[in-house]
Amino acid sequence: MSKNNFLALVVISLGLFFAIYVDSSVKKTWLEQSYTFDTYQTDSGIAAYKYKGKEVVITDVVPYQQSSLRQENLNNSSNDPQLSQQWIENSDQQLKLLKPAFHFGLWSLLPAFITIALCLLTREPLTSLLAGIVVGSIMLGQYNLTDAVIIPNLAKEGTAGLLLLYLWLLGGLLGVWSKTGAAQAFATYMTEHYVKGPRSAKTISWLLGILFFQGGTMSTVLVGTTVRPLADKANVSHEEMSYIVDSTASPIALVIAFNAWPAYVQALIFVPGVSFLATEADRLSFFFSSIPFSFYGIIAVTGTLLLCLNITRFSGKRIRDARQRAISTGQLDAKGARPLSAKELQSCDVPSGYNPHVLEFILPLFTLIFIAVITFIYLGSPKINWAFGAALILSAVIALIKGMSLTNVVDGFGNGLKGVVLASVILMLAVIIGSISKEIGGGLYLVSLLGEQLPFWLLPLILQLITMVIAFSTGTSWGTYAIAFPLAMPLAWAVCQSQGLVNPELFMMVCFATVLNGSVFGDQCSPISDTTILSAMTTGCDLMDHVKSQLVPATFAAAIAACLWTLTVYFFA
Incomplete structure (x- = not known):
């Protein structure tokens, strides 16, 4: 047994031991969590709010002082709360939804720690994620892993949508393109007309990342695919490509924020008594006004452009070595690498007599982008499943019209499914462990460590570090927003008031930007993040090679951003 495997076995054994200890002996710490909605009065005079386009009527409202979910009552109770949520009316006659949440103190970070430690030791994300899920489930007292944890999480609408998109639609599309030779024809066309070497190939990749500024998994899949x-044809290493794709996915969405992010985030940042956060319009304006302070997003996108131009001083040794390896040996992966993209998608299997054409790649791709953009404009969110489904159908129809047999088209589709099945399983496990980490309160514990007596100029840095750790541990930026913003924004305002800052709105904008950007950094660098996994999958990179190689340039960008945030509030707030 190798040293790393022995250490991995020790980590798993200790994780299981501590998980049983937490379940049996560690008391939950319950915290009051309040959520504010844009409520209104219906025609019948009943309070209501909109959720996913549907009207939800608010009933059974109680005064805040009578709520069993307020912090004082949670502190005095020795049992778990009987209610999962309760609508309350505060002294200002404002309606809020209270939901209790708990953490196990430092133990709440155990599943994420086990997963990340095993990823680094074994370079095997599948077993690492599964180990983290087992540890988290035991901590929650859920020993029936299949029926109580995995199946309920896979049955969720969002998880099922991910499975449909990344296994059936993305895998099928890549498989059909491989069968028809469309992707290779596109690469040949671009090489002959635009791509003259690694630098131009990387620059085009960067420009596409800027173009697909919706952020997250959508940008990752579109650009990577x-x-x-x-x-590959231009001999660009997979470490470089996966970093370029990942670093222009979510970071650009912070800078060009004409996407779904502002609408989601604004609902989380209401603070009572703060005039510039009073209404939805005020909060959206606040979001866009804070964009100049998204220093990490700006620096990350700029640093990626420098890498594309072969300026690698800030890229780290791993990326420099990968670039040199690809140039000198033509090897796009490191020795011993295990790319997430299977061999079925790494070569063409075009039937004899079939002539690929570049339009077989361009037309489905244009259709995909067009549907995603149009649905975003008219429906408020891009319908990615529609877009990929239409592109897949169009690719298959073109192949059939050009004379390819239905058997060959179906064979290509099947090869595509086989090519992404491992990455899809990893993606599903990443979603599950993110859900478990949130439930056991890892992020809640980290944020609750903060207090109002901090020097005001330290708060942005601490919020950045806390959200980086939360997002890295859970693999989600949006999940981190839901955890951090309802706690961080009131805390920032309390610091403003207690320390008498002359420019409180600027201070709030900087604190807001640190949470926004710190979460993106942690998500981008986490080995259990969907965007990290998809960046490696779509570019054919080994997952841990991608994680390790992008940590240096991303950390460098985050360090510069931290200095700029600290200096901004110190001199101008």
Whole structure:
């Protein structure tokens, strides 16, 4: 047994031991969590709010002082709360929804720690994620892993949507493109007309990342899928490509914020008594006004452009070595690498007599982008499943019209499914462990460590570090927003009031930006993040090679951003 495998076995054994200890002996710490909605009066005079386009009527409202979910009552109770949520009316006659949440103190970070430690030791994300899920489930007292944890999480609407998109639609599309030779034809066309070497291939990839500024998994899949064939043909290392794709996904969405992010985030940042956060319009204006302070997003996107131009001083040794390896040996992966993209998608299997054409790649891709953008404009969110489904159908129809047999088309579709099945399983496990980490309160514990007596100029830095750790541990930026913003924004306002800052709105904007950007950094660098996994999958990179190689440039960008945030509030707030 190798040293790393022995250490991994020790980590798993200790994780299981401590998980049983937490379940049996560690008391939950319950915290009051309040949520504010844009409520209104219906025609019948009943309070209501909109959720996913549907009207939800608010009933059974109680005065805040009578709520069993307020912090004082939670502190005095020795049992778990009987209610999962309760609507209350505060002294200002404002309606809020109270939901109790708990953490196990430092133990709440155990599942994420086990997962990340095993990833680094074994370079095997599948077993690492599964170990983290087992540890988290035991901590919650759920020993029936299949029926109580995995199946309920996979049955959720969002998880089922991910499975449909990334296994059936993305895998099928890549498989059909491989069968028809469309991706190779596109790479050949771009190489002949635009791509003259690694630098131009990387620059085009960066430009596409800027173009697809919706952020998150959408940008990752679109850019990675598009640039993989031309980058491989131009001899660009997979570590470089996965970093470019990942670093222009969510970071650009912070800078060009004409996407779904502001609408989601504004609902989390209401603070009573703060005039510039009073209404939805005020909060949206606050979001866009804070964009100049998204220093990490700006620096990350700029640093990625420097890498594309072969300026690698800030990229770290791993990326420099990967670039040199690809140039000198033509090897796009490191020795011993295990790319997430299977061999079925790494070569063409075009039937004899079939002539690929570049339009077989461009037309489905254009259709995909067009549907995603149009649905975003008219429906408020991009319908990615529609977009990929239409692109898949169009690719198959074109192949059939050009004379490819239905058997060959179906064979390509099947090869595509096989090519992404491992990455899809990893993605599903990442979603589950993120849900478990949130339930056991890892992020809640980290944020609750903060207090109002901090020097005001330290708060942005601490919020950045806390959200980086939360997002890295849970693999989600949006999940981190839901945890951090309802706690961080009131805390920032309390610091403003207690320390008499002359420019409280600027201070709040900087604190807001640190939470926004710190969460993106942690998500981008986490080995259990969906965007990290998809960046490696769509570019054909080994997951841990991608994680380790991008940590240095991302951390460098985060360090510069931290200095800029601290200096901004110190001199101008």
